[in-house]
Amino acid sequence: MLIDSHAHLEMSEFDHDRRDVIGRALSAGVEYIITVGTNLELSQKAISLAAEYDNIFATVGIHPHDAAAADDEILRQIKELARQPKVVAYGEIGLDFFRNISPPQKQVEVFSRQMEIARELNLPIIIHDRDAHEQVLRMVEESGIRRGVFHCFSGDAKMAKKCVDLGFYISIPGTVTFDKAKKITDVVENVPLEYILLETDCPYLTPVPYRGKRNEPSFIVHTSKKVAQIKSLPWQDVARAAADNTKKLFGLKN
Ligand code: NI
Numbered sequence: 001m002l003i004d005s006h007a008h009l010e011m012s013e014f015d016h017d018r019r020d021v022i023g024r025a026l027s028a029g030v031e032y033i034i035t036v037g038t039n040l041e042l043s044q045k046a047i048s049l050a051a052e053y054d055n056i057f058a059t060v061g062i063h064p065h066d067a068a069a070a071d072d073e074i075l076r077q078i079k080e081l082a083r084q085p086k087v088v089a090y091g092e093i094g095l096d097f098f099r100n101i102s103p104p105q106k107q108v109e110v111f112s113r114q115m116e117i118a119r120e121l122n123l124p125i126i127i128h129d130r131d132a133h134e135q136v137l138r139m140v141e142e143s144g145i146r147r148g149v150f151h152c153f154s155g156d157a158k159m160a161k162k163c164v165d166l167g168f169y170i171s172i173p174g175t176v177t178f179d180k181a182k183k184i185t186d187v188v189e190n191v192p193l194e195y196i197l198l199e200t201d202c203p204y205l206t207p208v209p210y211r212g213k214r215n216e217p218s219f220i221v222h223t224s225k226k227v228a229q230i231k232s233l234p235w236q237d238v239a240r241a242a243a244d245n246t247k248k249l250f251g252l253k254n
Contacts, residue, residue, distance in 0.1 A: 001029060001031050001236075001239060001240050002028070002029050002031060002198070002220050002224060002239045003030065003031055003032045003034070003198070003220075003242065003243040003247070004025070004030055004032075004034065004198070004199060004202075004217040005034050005149070005151075005171055005197040005198060005242075005249075005250075006034060006092075006126065006149075006151050006171060006197075006199035006201050007033050007035050007036065007199070007200050007201070007202045007216075007217050008035060008036055008038070008201070008202060008203060008204075009021070009022070009033065009035040009046075009049055009056065009202070009217070010035055010037065010042050010046040010048075011042065011203060013214055014203065014216075018049075021217070021218075022055075024218040025218045026055065027218070028217075028220075029221070030055075030217050030218060030220060031055065031243065032055050032056070032243075032246070032252060033055060033056050033057075033217050034056075034057050034058075034059060034089070034246070034250065035049055035050065035056055035058055035059075036058075036059045036091060036092050036126060036151075037058065037059055037060040037061055037081075037092075038061070038062070038063035038065070038066060039062055039063065040062070040074050040078055040081075043058070043059075043060035043061065043081050044081065046058035046059065046060065047060070047081060047084050047086065047087065050087075051086065056086075057087075057088045058084075058087050058088070059088060059089040059090065059091050059126055060078055060081045060082050060084075060090065061078065061090050061091040061114060062093065062114060063092055063094075063096075063128060064093070064094055064095050064096040064101075064107045064110070064111065064128060065096060065099065065101040065102060066102065067107045067109075068101075068102035068103065068106055070106075070110045075110075075113060078114075078117070079121070082118075082121050082123060083121065087123070088123075088250035089123055089125065089126050089148070089149075089249075089250055090114065090117065090118035090123040090126070091118075091125050091126025091127065091128070091148070091151070092126045092151060093110075093111050093114045093115070093118075093125060093126070093127065093128065094111055094127045094128035094130075094132070095107050095108065095111055095128075095130070095132035095135060095136050095139075096129075096130040096131070096132065097130065097132045099130070108135070108139070111136075111139060115139070115143040116143075118145060119143065119144065119145055124147040124148045124249055125145055125147070125148035126148060126149055126151050127150050127151060128152070129155070130154060133154075133155050133159055137159070137163070140166060140168075141166060146167035146168075147168075147249070148167075148168050148169070148249075149169040149171050149197055149249060150163050150168055150169070150170055150171060151199060151201070152173045152199070152201055152205065153173075153184070153187060154183075154184075155187070156186065156187065157189070157190040157191070160187045160190065160191050161190070164195045168195075169195050169197050169245060170187065170191050170195055170196055171196075171198070172184065172187075172188060172196060172197070172198055172227055173199050173200070173201050173205045173223065174200060174205045174206055174208075174211075174219065174222065175207075176188060176207075176223060176226050176227060176230075177208040177211075177222055177226045178208065178211070188227050188230045188231065189231070193231065193238065193241045193242075194241065194245060195245070196227065196241070196242055196245065197245055197246050197249070198223050198224055198227065198238075198242040199223075200217055200220050200223070202215035202216050202217060203215050203216070206219065207226070208222065209222070210222075221235075224238050224239045227242075
């Protein structure tokens with residue numbers, strides 16, 4: 001039993017073969033896929049997909065890359081979408097000071113306003129943090145939200161401990177399968193299994209042995225096997241624990 005806790009099936013990379021991709025995930029034993037919105041249009045598309053497929057749930061939010069365009073009206077519409085059935089979390093939201101596609105100050109404002117919405121609607125949050133560890137941690141702490149996940153975790157083991165202490169899960173992507181993945185390996189070693197989620201972040205971050213190709217939910221099995229190897233556990237145990245954690249966080253039925 002596997003769950004892909006963070007995919008982007010709504011993205012145009014899957015427009016030509018989405019049904020096949022979802023079929024392959026089912027054949028590979030992927031029970032649920034959480035497809036994660038990153039702007040207004042893609043959040044709507046994520047909700048449509050969740051309405052179409054029993055095994056897909058959606059989340060809505062404005063990604064830090066898209067923060068520049070997020071005005072009052074867009075945030076109001078996203079908030080409406082967040083009330084739809086099958087929306088299980090708010091995100092992905094956060095800060096990305098690596099690429100700074102949106103101005104940093106605007107990212108901070110939009111992240112803060114979206115955490116307020118999530119808090120009001122009592123939804124867990126999905127956090128995107130790239131080169132912004134300290135500020136993200138501080139803002140999350142101040143928000144009062146104690147339920148969510150740091151997706152594609154990029155901090156060190158010390159930061160992971162802080163996130164777990166705040167009530168958050170640590171999500172491990174396919175990059176853990178790469179040769180020079182020392183930091184994330186260290187995180188996997190140190191974070192107890194009950195705080196770990198697994199994700200593809202597809203179409204991005206494709207695990208070995210498919211590195212270089214488009215990623216898809218069926219490839220989550222390779223991430224699960226690598227995490228299991230690091231933790232010296234059977235991979236099915238890791239898959240089941242991560243799936244149980246995901247169900248608990250997002251309130252999915254068992
Ligand atoms: Ni993502």
